[in-house]
Amino acid sequence: MQDQTGSGVKVAVIDSGLEIAHEDLKANVLSGRSYDFINSDNDPTSWSRDGDHGTSVAGLIAATGFNDLGGRGVAPDASLMGLNWLQSQSFLHWQQSLGGTRTDDARVINLSYGLDVSGPMTFFDSWNNAAESHLAQVQASNNSGKGIVLMKSAGNSFEEVGTSMTINGRNIYAIGNYHYVHRWSGHIAGTEPESSSIYYTVISALNAYGSRSSYSSTGASVWVSAPGGEYGTSSPAMITTDQSGCSSGYAKSSESGFDGGSEENESCNYTSSFNGTSSAAPVASGVAALIIAANPDLHWRDVRHILAATAVKIDKSFLPVSFSDNGQSFYAEPGWITNNAGYHFHNWYGFGMVDATAAVTMATDAGYESLGPLQSTGFVSATTVSPVTIPESADGVTRTVAISDNYSVEGVQVRFSASHSRDADISVEITSPAGTRSLVLPPRSLLVLDQDDYQDADFADTVLLSNAFYGESSQGNWTITVRDTNSGDFNFFGYDANTDQTVLITTSNPASGTLGSVSLRIYGH
Incomplete structure (x- = not known):
């Protein structure tokens, strides 16, 4: 990789x-640059004895290389700072952590956390409005206008989503996808508002065989994928740094094998059982540090562009996932597409697996031209605005949005409102003027909060991001298609908090839904 080790690149671990x-x-x-928000000092070393997530994340990014200790990070000479925002979670501390006063000179920030989503969320609550405003300023101003690469985990809820609901009088603490054996994702990454923001780079996880890790959340907002491992039993997890000593951490004397203080890990300072998109994001953060070390003049969108342009298409034999309802066929996952600009894209893998060597090579190419300033169309409303019933059909309801601006697309956000008694039936697809189709809300997800005994959960100014149109022209008529894909029952598993038993939940389909407002915002240059 042209001798790149990440030297001189500051990476913040928010964890x-x-x-x-x-x-x-x-x-x-970095001396004095980490911060503990609980004790107000510069040492965020965890007091937990059961493993420190942030310490393991940091090792994948920048464990020191060539020192005859442990392993090495992807960028073994990058500079680290750690902030334990997850212990605080105040908005002020979030601002300070994401390009604010404590990380204003970071070039990469790793965010190995996320939110399980079991019902539609608005993009425009007070927190997210303030967050979007803050990040717009950060990306335009920090590091002399080069901004910060914000690496974000996609989530670990393909098969199971943590939640808190009451269904048929049962207290449910998690829900499981009845159809996961059919490869229907329970959690769509973009349903978490942060993961549908243009300012984050969302990463899904791969196992040792180069396909989706069993747990990895997916969706059109995924940018690229990176190794995250499995559970370390039948397929490897990730080896990384752990809390020091055999009395605390993921590796300690009460464990077995490598994690139990074996000959290869006598001091229990490392673990072989770390996984998740929490592992994939720091691998990608390390690659971003290598890219920036190779060419410090790159801004955050250049780094994303290079990752997309050099990503490796994997799982090439993937077969689209479809199902039938009432004699009609629907896609739950279309698989690989090639857009009109020649980019390959997959909701599971984004543009593909990160390739550090190719990325550094592209970053140092004398002919590389930086992207122009980020532009936005703003949200443009559909030509038809009146509410309409969503039929249970493959045709669905279509809305057209006419875009006059001619940008090279970097991201497309659809904003919509809809009501339905069973949100999991709904799918949302965007079609570009060039004919590229992106399924931004696959059907049969675990958006089942509307089955709670005590609350409704409609789509209300929900925003979903797609990266599938990267490089296409924004100009022309875009089509948004909303479908109701299920005329029968819908089944999923619930985990009963009182009995700790798995119960099958069957929901009926009492009424058709209604589509309200639809608009589109395109970012590009």
């Missing part, structure tokens, strides 16, 4: 903590 004195991290931890 549960970071053991700044760890033997394989301390050489790369």
Whole structure:
């Protein structure tokens, strides 16, 4: 990789903590730059004895290389700072952590956390409105206008989503996808508002065989995929730094094998059982640090562009996932598409698997031209605005949005409102003027909060992002199609908090839904 090790690139880990004195991290931890929001000091070393998520994340990014200790991070000479925002979660501390006063000179920020979503969320609550405003300023101003690469985990809820609901009088603490064996994703990454923001780079996880990790959330907002491992039993997890010593951490004397203080890990300072999109995001963060070290003049969107342009198309034999309802066929996952600009895209993998060597090579190419300033159409309303019933048919309801601006597309957001007694029936697809189709809301997801005994859960100014149109022209008529895909029952599993038993939940389909407002916003250059 042209001798790139990430030297000179500052990476912030926003997480549960970071053991700044760890033997394989301390050489790369910036003195006085980490922060503990609970104790108001510069040492976010975790007090937990059951493993520190942030310490393990940091090791994948920048565990020191060539020191005869442990392993090495993807960018083994990058500079680290850790902030334990997950222990605080105040908005002020979030601002300080994401390009604010404590991380204003970071070039990469790793966000290995997320939110399980079981019902539609608005993009425009007070938190997200303030967050979008803050990030717009950060990306335009920080690092002399080069901004910050914000690496975000897609989520770990393909098969099961944590929640809190009351269904048929039962207290439910999690829900499971009845159809996961059919490869229907329970959690769509973009239903979490952060993951449908243009300012984040969303990462899904791969196993050792180069396909989706079993748990990895997916969706059209995924940018690229990176190794995240499995559970370390039948398929490997990730090896990384752990809390020091055999009395605390994921690896300790009560465990077995490598994590139990075996000959290869006598001091239990490392773990072989880390996984999740929490692992995939820091791998991608390390690659971003290599790219920036190779060419410090790149801005955050250049780094994303290089990741997309050099990503490797994987799982090439993937077969689209479809199902039938009342004699009609629907897609739950279309698989690989090639858009009109020549980019391959897949809701599971984004543009593909990160390729550090190819990315660094592209970053150092003398002929590389930086992207122009980020532009936005703003939200443009559909030509038809009156509410309409959503029929249970493959045709669905279509809305047309006419875009006059001619940008090279970087991201497309659809904003819509709809009501239905069973949100999991609904699918939303965007078609570009060039004919590229992107399924931004696959049907049969676990958006089942509307089945709660005590609350409704409609789509109300929900925003979903698609990266599938990257490089196409924004100009022309865009089509948004909303379908009701299920005329029969819908089944999913609930986990009863009182009995800790799995119960099958069957929901009926009492009425058709209604589509309200639809608009589209396109970012590009």
